[in-house]
Amino acid sequence: MRARHTMLIICSLFSLSAAGSLAAQARRTEIVINVTQKGTDRGRGANTPSPESYVNGYRSSLNGQVLSYHSSHPDADKALLVRANREVHSITWETDTLADPGTAMYRLVWLAGLDRAGWGENAQAHTFRLLINGSPWFTFKNYKDSTAEHWSVAGRDGANLSFRSEMADKFGDLFGYMFLNLPKKAFRPGAPLRLQIESEDEGSAEWYMTFEYRFNFTPRLRAEPALIRHQGRAAQTLRLSLDNLRPGRIIEIIASGERIVKKPLNVGANIYLLPIEAVDSEETVSVRFNVDGHSVNLTEVPILPVTKRSIYLLSYSHNDIGYTDLQTAVERKQWNNIETALKLIGETRDYPAEARYKWNLEGLFPVEGYLRQVSQERRAEFIEAVRAGSIGLNALYANMLTGLANAVEMSHFTSYARRFSKEYSIPITTAVESDVPGFTWGIVTALAQSGVRYFASAPNPFDRIGYALEQWGDKPFYWTSQSGDEKILMWIPGASYASFHEGELSKLGDEKILKLARKLDENAYPYEIVQLPYTLGDNGPPDANLSHFVEDWNERYISPKLIIATHEQMFRDFESRYGSTLPSLRGDFTPYWEDGAASTAFETALNRRTVDRLIQGEAVWSMSAPGGFPAREYESAWRDVVLYDEHTWGASNSISEPDDSMVIAQWKIKQHFATEADTLSRRLLERAFSPLSEASLPRRAKKPVERSIDIYNTNSWRRTDVVLVSPEKSAAGDRVVDDR
DSSP: OOGGGOOBOOOOHHHHHTTOSOGGGGGSSOEEEEEEETTSOTTOOTTOOOTTOOEESOSEEEESEEEEOOOSSTTOOEEEEEESSSSSOEEEEEEEEOOOOSSSEEEEEEEEEEOOSOSSTTOOOOEEEEEETTEEEEEEEOOOSGGGGEEEEEOGGGOEEEEEEEEEOTTSOEEEEEEEEEEGGGSOTTSEEEEEEEEOOOSOOOEEEEEOOOOOOSOEEEEOSOEEEETTEEEEEEEEEOOBOSTTEEEEEEETTEEEEEEEOOSBOOEEEEEEEOOSSOEEEEEEEEETTEEEEEEEEEEOOOOOOEEEEEEBOBOOSSSSSOHHHHHHHHHHHHHHHHHHHHHTTTSOGGGSOOEEESSSHHHHHHHHHSOHHHHHHHHHHHHTTSEEEOSSSSOBOGGGOOHHHHHGGGHHHHHHHHHHTOOOOEEEEEEOOOBOTHHHHHHHTTTOOEEEEEEOSSSSOTTHHHHHBTOOEEEEOSSSSOEEEEEBOTTOSOTTTTOOHHHHOHHHHHHHHHHHHHTTOOOSEEEEEEOOSBTOOOOTTHHHHHHHHHHHEEESEEEEEOHHHHHHHHHHHHGGGOOEEESOBOOOGGGGGGGGHHHHHHHHHHHHHHHHHHHHHHHHOGGGOOHHHHHHHHHHHHHHHBSOOSOTTTTTOTTOHHHHHHHHHHHHHHHHHHHHHHHHHHHHHGGGTTTTSOSSOSSTTOOOOOOOOOSSSOOOOOOOOOTTTTTTOSOOOOOO
C-alpha cells in the first residue's frame, strides 16, 4: 500500500504508549470519538451535505457476475466483475440517492479494481464503457503503463471519471477508488443513478471490478480476538472503522480523559486499532460519537475474553503437474523451490524456534527428480534438513484422483515414499492432498499400510467442491478403513490451501491473520492449534519474508501465536493434545473431480488396462522367476500410471483455447504417460512368460502337433472359469487334458 494513499491507519503501540493508560479503562467511563470539519460552520450536522461531499457510488447490485476477491479496503471482499469478452460483458449497480450538491457538479466515489497484469504474454489494454441511466458517458481502458495507477477521462458538460490506485496486489493488478463528477443539470436530485459498465468483445479474460461496498459514516467497533504486548502487559485491541465522504474532516479519539488520536480523516476508509485492557469475562465499553459538537451516537461494545490460539503455518507449493506450465518446466520450478527453501532454512537458523523457516513437499514427485540430478553434497544437505525437521516430506507422489484407481494402483501412490524411507531410514507419516475435494474409501488402507498416520486435505476453495469445506472444514477426525483394522487422522483446514494466493503475509498485514481468528471464533472452533496452509499460488515459490513476519508478529502479539511448521509437527502436537477426543468415522468421502478423465476416454481406458496388465505381470513373475523380477522397469511403468492419475487435466486455458500451443504441448505429455505405461506393461508381461517358455514345452511329444498350455490364476483366490484358446493353438483339435 502506498503511503501517500493510505486508508488504513494503525495506532501503533509505540505512539500510543506515550499516551499513558490503556483505553480500556474507559469501560468504567467511555471512549469519545469527535469528528469536526476543518474551517467550516460547527453547527452543520452529520448528515447535512456540504459542497465538498461525495455521494456513495455504490448502494446495491442490479446485474452481473459476483466474485469474492481482495480489495484496497479490508472489509470489501465481493465485487461485480466484467471481462473483455462476450461471456461476462456487463455489470449494473445503483448509487445512493442524489442530494442537492450546492454546486454545479455531483461527486461520487466507489471502490474499484482494474486488471493491469493481463493474461499471457500479449497483454494489452482493453476498452470499457460507463453508462449512466442507460446513456453512454465515458470510455476508459485498463492501461498497462505507469498511467494505470492514476488516470482521468473527460466527458460532456464538464463531467469527469478518474481512478486512483491505493494498492497493487502480487499480480500487479490495481485496487482503489473510482471518482465520478457529473453536471447537476443532467440529473435531478432525489433519485439514485443506475451505473453500468460494458466491455467490448475482445476475447480476453482481462477485467474491471466494482466492489459491493457502501461507505458508511457510522463508527463500527469490535474487539479483535487477539492479545497484544502493550506497556509490559497483555492487552486486547478495539478496532474502529469509519468511512468518510467529506474532505477536510479531523478525527479525535479520547479515552479516560486522554486524547490518544488526532488525525485528518481520509476520504474513503479509515481504520484504527486501540489497545484496551484484557478481560477475563465479558464486559462492555461505551463509545460516544460526536460530529461537529453534536452527539450523534452512543454505543455499548461487548469485550469478550480472547481464546488463545497457535496457528501452524504450513509453507509449501501446490504442485500442479501442468496447468500453469509444461510439466517439465513445473518440475524444474519445484526443484528451484527446494533450493530456495534450503537457503532460507540456513539464513533463519538463529531465529526464534517458531520463526525458523520450514518447507513442506506436498508430494514427492519433485523430490525423486531433484535427488537424482543434484550433487552428492546437495543431496546430503537435503536429507539432513529432512532429518532435522526443517523440510517436511509427505507420502503421496502427487495430488491424486483416487476415483480412477483400484486398490493395488493406490498402493503405488506411495511407492516412492516407501523406497525413500527404506533408503534413508526416515519414516514418512503424513500425506497431503490439495485442490481435490474427495477420496475413495480405499485411500485409508493404502496410506495406513504405507506407514502414514496423518492426512491433510486442502480442497480448492472456489470451484466444484460441493460441501467439502462447509461441512468438514476444521473438523478433524479419525478415518477408519473398511476392515476396521486401519485408521488415519484426517484434517481439512477451513482456510483451504489458497488463502494466500492473493499475496504474501508481509504485504497483507495483520488483518489477514485477525480475519482468520475472527472466523474461528464465529465458528466456535474448539481447539487451540490451528492448521493454516501457506501457498503462494499454484507451483508458487517459498516466501523469503515469512520468517521475519512471524518473528515480528510474535514480538507484538501473544495470541494468536504463529509457528512455521511441517505437517508432521502440527499433526503430532495436535494428536498429543486432542487425539483422545476426536470422533472415528467410516465411509467413502466420495470424489468427483475425476470427471476430467472422461474428456480423454481412450487414454483413460488404456491406463486402466495397463494397470490390470502390470498386476498380472507381477503375479506371474512372483510365481515363475521372482529372482529375475525387473523392479526398475516396473517402477517406471507404475510412475507413468500414477502421473496419468494425477489431478491436473489440461492447461489452464484448455477449455477457452483448446488449440493453443501450450494446451496441445501439455496434453501430449499427459497422453505420453498413458501410452508409455501401456507399451511398458505389454513388454513386461511378455517377458514375464519368457522364463517359462522352455519349461512349457512337452517332455515327450507323442505327436508333433500336440501343444502344452500353461494357465495362471493371477488373483489371490481360487477361481473356476472358462479359458479361451486361439484357433492357432487349438489346431490339433478341441480336446484338452491336464498332466494328471
